[in-house]
Amino acid sequence: MNCRQARKLMPLYAGSDLRPHLEKRLKAHLASCSQCQQELDSLKMALASFKEMAQKKELQWPDLCWANLMEQIKQEKIKSVPFFVANKRLALAFSLMILLFGIILINLPREKWKWFPLSSVTQQKMKETPAKEISPAFEEKAIAEKKEAPLLFKDKSLSSEIPAPGKIKKKEAASFVASLKEKEKLSGAIPAEAPDKITINLFLPETGIQVIWILHKDFDWQGAIK
Amino acid sequence: MDEKEKELINMILAGETEAFADLIFPYREKILTLAYRLTNNEQDALDIAQETFLRAFRYLRHYNFSYCFRHWLLQIAINEAKNILRRRHRENKAKINLAEIMRQEKENQLAANFPPKPQPELISDLESYLKFLTLRERQVLILRDLEGLSIKETASLLRCSSLSVRVNLSRARNKIRQLWERKKSQGG
Numbered sequence: 001m002n003c004r005q006a007r008k009l010m011p012l013y014a015g016s017d018l019r020p021h022l023e024k025r026l027k028a029h030l031a032s033c034s035q036c037q038q039e040l041d042s043l044k045m046a047l048a049s050f051k052e053m054a055q056k057k058e059l060q061w062p063d064l065c066w067a068n069l070m071e072q073i074k075q076e077k078i079k080s081v082p083f084f085v086a087n088k089r090l091a092l093a094f095s096l097m098i099l100l101f102g103i104i105l106i107n108l109p110r111e112k113w114k115w116f117p118l119s120s121v122t123q124q125k126m127k128e129t130p131a132k133e134i135s136p137a138f139e140e141k142a143i144a145e146k147k148e149a150p151l152l153f154k155d156k157s158l159s160s161e162i163p164a165p166g167k168i169k170k171k172e173a174a175s176f177v178a179s180l181k182e183k184e185k186l187s188g189a190i191p192a193e194a195p196d197k198i199t200i201n202l203f204l205p206e207t208g209i210q211v212i213w214i215l216h217k218d219f220d221w222q223g224a225i226k
Numbered sequence: 227m228d229e230k231e232k233e234l235i236n237m238i239l240a241g242e243t244e245a246f247a248d249l250i251f252p253y254r255e256k257i258l259t260l261a262y263r264l265t266n267n268e269q270d271a272l273d274i275a276q277e278t279f280l281r282a283f284r285y286l287r288h289y290n291f292s293y294c295f296r297h298w299l300l301q302i303a304i305n306e307a308k309n310i311l312r313r314r315h316r317e318n319k320a321k322i323n324l325a326e327i328m329r330q331e332k333e334n335q336l337a338a339n340f341p342p343k344p345q346p347e348l349i350s351d352l353e354s355y356l357k358f359l360t361l362r363e364r365q366v367l368i369l370r371d372l373e374g375l376s377i378k379e380t381a382s383l384l385r386c387s388s389l390s391v392r393v394n395l396s397r398a399r400n401k402i403r404q405l406w407e408r409k410k411s412q413g414g
Binding site (some may be wrong): 074 | 272372406
């Protein structure tokens, strides 16, 4: 060890904070170098005088301040510890569990969400909205069992024309439904011909932007009109 | 932890808040002095000590019984001192404006015409040492050399590494030696 290295270690050695292996090496150097020993002595003296000076200066509480503090403490309330602050491990376990549950839920396929309570609103909405197209087989079944009128008919007066089960044969059911549809068209519940194009206009008065969508009935996903 | 302190804390938590005065009484001068050493200002030291005891009372339920009560108080005081020093620094920065500079110039002119009488002990010796240290050096030096905490305890209290404590302690002691030698050579 040279003097430069020794000087670096001296401040820690003076307060006995040096690690044992370094202390040993420094001691060996100090035994052979009188200049470093002198420096160490002056360092020790400086620290001792500083400590002495610090011990002398001790502030005292003014009586009024202490009384004020005690008065303030009387008015204070001890704050309660929140549950998760008191049980940090439990809080960590709980948050990890929620995170895991969330990850599993996100990765589940959409169909399996039905059991999840949050999706109950969506399920309700799905029940309320009428089916737009009903397969003939379903219609036959509905007529045969005489449940409610099929949702196909918007004109409710037509629903009363549905015969009771047993009065109509199953084979005739399809033609019967077709005739009812025809009647509905004539009454105006369903327009005779749906338009080929639908135009939707969106105008934003704040920005002055106008967006126009033109949708063609035969437009397929590949972007070509049949 | 001291059994008596534990008993007192349990009493306070049970509702006997008067026992808090007995609990903090042994530390009242120590915390005040520590705050003074950290800030070099008596008024700030009083503010810090008051806030330390108030916070200690408010958050007594958060106190961990496996931890030393004195160290807990020291930690609160150090954090409070840090906050106050930061606030003072911000205030001082805001104060420096043109009007201030002009006022100072005027004062300097007056002082040049009518020099004030010399005040030999305007600042105490301790202050003259501490003002040359950075906040971290001061914290480390006070906790290790004046409060007698170990390096490990100091590091955990200041929430830094032991290495950082050693580096800052070494710097602070070197500065103290340089200042002491300068004073000695000046005959102070």
